[in-house]
Amino acid sequence: xxxxxxxxxxxxxxxxxxxxxxxxxxxxxxxxxxxxxxxxxxxxxxxxxxxxxxxxxxxxxxxxxxxxxxxxxxxxxxxxxxxxxxxxxxxxxxxxxxxxxxxxxxxxxxxxxxxxxxxxxxxxxxxxxxxxxxxxxxxxxxxxxxxxxxxxxxxxxxx
Amino acid sequence: xxxxxxxxxxxxxxxxxxxxxxxxxxxxxxxxxxxxxxxxxxxxxxxxxxxxxxxxxxxxxxxxxxxxxxxxxxxxxxxxxxxxxxxxxxxxxxxxxxxxxxxxxxxxxxxxxxxxxxxxxxxxxxxxxxxxxxxxxxxxxxxxxxxxxxxxxxxxxxx
Amino acid sequence: xxxxxxxxxxxxxxxxxxxxxxxxxxxxxxxxxxxxxxxxxxxxxxxxxxxxxxxxxxxxxxxxxxxxxxxxxxxxxxxxxxxxxxxxxxxxxxxxxxxxxxxxxxxxxxxxxxxxxxxxxxxxxxxxxxxxxxxxxxxxxxxxxxxxxxxxxxxxxxx
Amino acid sequence: xxxxxxxxxxxxxxxxxxxxxxxxxxxxxxxxxxxxxxxxxxxxxxxxxxxxxxxxxxxxxxxxxxxxxxxxxxxxxxxxxxxxxxxxxxxxxxxxxxxxxxxxxxxxxxxxxxxxxxxxxxxxxxxxxxxxxxxxxxxxxxxxxxxxxxxxxxxxxxx
Numbered sequence: 001x002x003x004x005x006x007x008x009x010x011x012x013x014x015x016x017x018x019x020x021x022x023x024x025x026x027x028x029x030x031x032x033x034x035x036x037x038x039x040x041x042x043x044x045x046x047x048x049x050x051x052x053x054x055x056x057x058x059x060x061x062x063x064x065x066x067x068x069x070x071x072x073x074x075x076x077x078x079x080x081x082x083x084x085x086x087x088x089x090x091x092x093x094x095x096x097x098x099x100x101x102x103x104x105x106x107x108x109x110x111x112x113x114x115x116x117x118x119x120x121x122x123x124x125x126x127x128x129x130x131x132x133x134x135x136x137x138x139x140x141x142x143x144x145x146x147x148x149x150x151x152x153x154x155x156x157x158x159x
Numbered sequence: 160x161x162x163x164x165x166x167x168x169x170x171x172x173x174x175x176x177x178x179x180x181x182x183x184x185x186x187x188x189x190x191x192x193x194x195x196x197x198x199x200x201x202x203x204x205x206x207x208x209x210x211x212x213x214x215x216x217x218x219x220x221x222x223x224x225x226x227x228x229x230x231x232x233x234x235x236x237x238x239x240x241x242x243x244x245x246x247x248x249x250x251x252x253x254x255x256x257x258x259x260x261x262x263x264x265x266x267x268x269x270x271x272x273x274x275x276x277x278x279x280x281x282x283x284x285x286x287x288x289x290x291x292x293x294x295x296x297x298x299x300x301x302x303x304x305x306x307x308x309x310x311x312x313x314x315x316x317x318x
Numbered sequence: 319x320x321x322x323x324x325x326x327x328x329x330x331x332x333x334x335x336x337x338x339x340x341x342x343x344x345x346x347x348x349x350x351x352x353x354x355x356x357x358x359x360x361x362x363x364x365x366x367x368x369x370x371x372x373x374x375x376x377x378x379x380x381x382x383x384x385x386x387x388x389x390x391x392x393x394x395x396x397x398x399x400x401x402x403x404x405x406x407x408x409x410x411x412x413x414x415x416x417x418x419x420x421x422x423x424x425x426x427x428x429x430x431x432x433x434x435x436x437x438x439x440x441x442x443x444x445x446x447x448x449x450x451x452x453x454x455x456x457x458x459x460x461x462x463x464x465x466x467x468x469x470x471x472x473x474x475x476x477x
Numbered sequence: 478x479x480x481x482x483x484x485x486x487x488x489x490x491x492x493x494x495x496x497x498x499x500x501x502x503x504x505x506x507x508x509x510x511x512x513x514x515x516x517x518x519x520x521x522x523x524x525x526x527x528x529x530x531x532x533x534x535x536x537x538x539x540x541x542x543x544x545x546x547x548x549x550x551x552x553x554x555x556x557x558x559x560x561x562x563x564x565x566x567x568x569x570x571x572x573x574x575x576x577x578x579x580x581x582x583x584x585x586x587x588x589x590x591x592x593x594x595x596x597x598x599x600x601x602x603x604x605x606x607x608x609x610x611x612x613x614x615x616x617x618x619x620x621x622x623x624x625x626x627x628x629x630x631x632x633x634x635x636x
Contacts, residue, residue, distance in 0.1 A: 006231075006239065039240065062221075064240060070256055070280075070406060072165075080165065081198065081223060083242060083257045088388055088404040089597060090570045093590075097229055098242045109597035112610070113590045120566060120586035121229075133589070229565055247547060247563040248438060249411045252431075268438035271451070272411075272431045279407060279427035292430070324549075324557065357558065380539075382558060388574055388598075390483075398483065399516065399541060401560060401575045415547055416560045439547075 008038045008154035009064075010147070011095050013114040014048030014105030014130070022105060025128065026051030027058075028143035029103055029150075034061025036151050041066065041098045043091065044075040044082060048105045053078035066095050093117045100154035103146045104130035104137075124153035167197045167313035168223075169306070170254050172273040173207030173264030173289070181264060184287065185210030186217075187302030188262055188309075193220025195310050200225065200257045202250065203234040203241060207264045212237035225254050252276045259313035262305045263289035263296075283312035326356045326472035327382075328465070329413050331432040332366030332423030332448070340423060343446065344369030345376075346461030347421055347468075352379025354469050359384065359416045361409065362393045362400060366423045371396035384413050411435045418472035421464045422448035422455075442471035485515045485631035486541075487624070488572050490591040491525030491582030491607070499582060502605065503528030504535075505620035506580055506627075511538025513628050518543065518575045520568065521552040521559060525582045530555035543572050570594045577631035580623045581607035581614075601630035 010033045012026060030040050030052035040056040042049040044065020053063040057078040065079035070086030085091040089110055096102060096117045101124040104115050111130065118125045119134055126138045126149045138153070140146035169192045171185060189199050189211035199215040201208040203224020212222040216237040224238035229245030244250040248269055255261060255276045260283040263274050270289065277284045278293055285297045285308045297312070299305035328351045330344060348358050348370035358374040360367040362383020371381040375396040383397035388404030403409040407428055414420060414435045419442040422433050429448065436443045437452055444456045444467045456471070458464035487510045489503060507517050507529035517533040519526040521542020530540040534555040542556035547563030562568040566587055573579060573594045578601040581592050588607065595602045596611055603615045603626045615630070617623035 006241065009240070062240075064242075066242070081168070081221075081240065081257075082165070083223075083225070083253065085253055086256060086406040086408065087567075088570075089594060090404065090564075090567050093565075093567045094242065094244055097245060098240075109593045109611075113593035113597065116586045116590035116593055117566060120590065134586075245565040245567065246408075247411075248435065249405075249408050249563065252406075252408045268434045268452075272434035272438065275427045275431035275434055276407060279431065293427075324559065327558070380558075382560075384560070399486070399539075399558065399575075400483065401541075401543070401571065403571055404574060412560065412562055415563060416558075 008100045008151060009041050009098060010038050010150045010154060011041045011099030011102045011114075012048060012052040012105070013043065013095065013102060013107065013111050015107035015111065016043070016045045016047040016049065018047040018106070023047060023051035025143045026105055027055035029147045030055025030057075030061065030063075031059045032144055032147035033151060034059035036147070038151055038154070039064065041095060043068070043095055044079050046076060048107065050076040050078065064098065066091050066098065089113065096121060096123060099123060101126065101150040103128065103150050106130050124150070126150050126153070167259045167310060168200050168257060169197050169309045169313060170200045170258030170261045170273075171207060171211040171264070172202065172251075172254065172261060172266065172270050174266035174270065175202070175204045175206040175208065177206040177265070182206060182210035184302045185264055186214035188306045189214025189216075189220070189222075190218045191303055191306035192310060193218035195306070197310055197313070198223065200254060202227070202254055203238050205235060207266065209235040209237065223257065225250050225257065248272065255280060255282060258282060260285065260309040262287065262309050265289050283309070285309050285312070326418045326469060327359050327416055328356050328468045328472060329359045329417030329420045329432075330366060330370040330423070331361065331410075331413065331420060331425065331429050333425035333429065334361070334363045334365040334367065336365040336424070341365060341369035343461045344423055345373035347465045348373025348375075348379065348381075349377045350462055350465035351469060352377035354465070356469055356472070357382065359413055361386065361413055362397050364394060366425065368394040368396065382416065384409050384416065407431065414439060414441060417441060419444065419468040421446065421468050424448050442468070444468050444471070485577045485628060486518050486575055487515045487627045487631060488518045488576030488579045489525060489529040489582070490520065490572065490579060490584065490588050492584035492588065493520070493522045493524040493526065495524040495583070500524060500528035502620045503582055504532035506624045507532025507534075507538065507540075508536045509621055509624035510628060511536035513624070515628055515631070516541065518572060520545065520572055521556050523553060525584065527553040527555065541575065543568050543575065566590065573598060573600060576600060578603065578627040580605065580627050583607050601627070603627050603630070
């Protein structure tokens, strides 16, 4: 019925505070996904979330930020569409549900909950040095490999 | 810090099943908002939600659908970005929180809850023959007037 | 299969800040419900919520408070079981879903959203001078009448 | 201000389908917690959740079930107070937030998400052969040890 399927949506999850190196790696994932026609969804805050949004924005892509707070101004400056849930960490499940595939960077228990929800929902999960939980997780050695895998494994809706 | 402010996001709420006339009016709102550079957010389902998404899509605008279910395929075909919450009617509060202004068409108690949350959150509410609840609600006589008022009253974040 | 059906659960909703007179009326509702074997669920905060919890507690009843915050200590002192959601006003829908009948006192748009959700979920709603929204709402002249109606209209699960 | 502190609330999480042996172990935890004056909160469904609720009920304790569905009748028969969220797996975070300590039995990714949220919220987590995630998790060799640790580590609110 739809003439064109929706663009694939890639979630990128990871620590809200991280090293410059990790933020740059997330930035590379965002850039690659945007160049290949994907949309980035993330938690909208700092660290990995800011890195991936910056990369996607700079490559002309669309970025969605699903915030824990109910205040749009809490989003990082590279988020185009802000969804301020006011649900705290429970918004993690929405980041995952909005995605067709999930790229996970290192993070603490918030990131772990997102990976758990993604595995529960049977979404493809690509780890870049994140939690080792299950054989169902794909491992990538580089941002490019992670992004490529995510775009390949994502099954966008509307097809 | 941001070079450009975010686009205004206009929520359009109303019945999931409605007359062709009302759906066409919602379509007009979507069209107008998109032409003026706004983004449409709605509940992603049928009726008013489908009408407004169609209008915005046809005018080249971006449409966000925040679903009650956790299944992307439940979104109507004019939704570009699907946020499948799995929260049932509790997603209504997220539709409102994502918006900078809310246009309300006639609807039942789900629509009423969205208007209540919008008033609670002190967002501008423009009614097109919807529930008469409060003097804080703006009334519009036509889709054009509703859309114009919404775009005028919306205060996008990031400015 | 169950030897005994669950106790009826009565939600009492209304303003978080209110006059002593209204708080005392809510207290009467809580007392009556507890004496008749019902459980009180409310939003756990002040005003009407504190009044009803106090009344139920003093009559030996059980009180459940479903908080907007994620901090148990935000509950008023008459709440036995605290459910700290961290969901803000979206917790209103949970107060309603936990109930077999809803008694509504005057309140602002948060109360309105709870009444809207209750009507949407087809739960019995008994108003004590609250929002006049629909012919489906029952009106009570006194706390006793409200409590009596609520206990009569509640259909506890497990029967 | 409160004359008596609230009773400690112990969450017990684990698979919705499990062996009779595990269900019996969960039952032992429920029984012990109830005997020591604690309240049981769980996800309200089958498996571990049914086991723990049965044990607590049989020992005269109070059981709270926070359901993924919005239907009270989905709760197992040993739940006294049903909170039907309609939030799907996102209700896991509420089970954790309602608790003063969390006992985790083996389970899949839903259980993992609950452990992740508990660690994120810095609640004491006692594992009975559940996911090995962090040094912050306490390990128990038996239901009795798990329940005893949970009651000891729980810091009820209102004190």
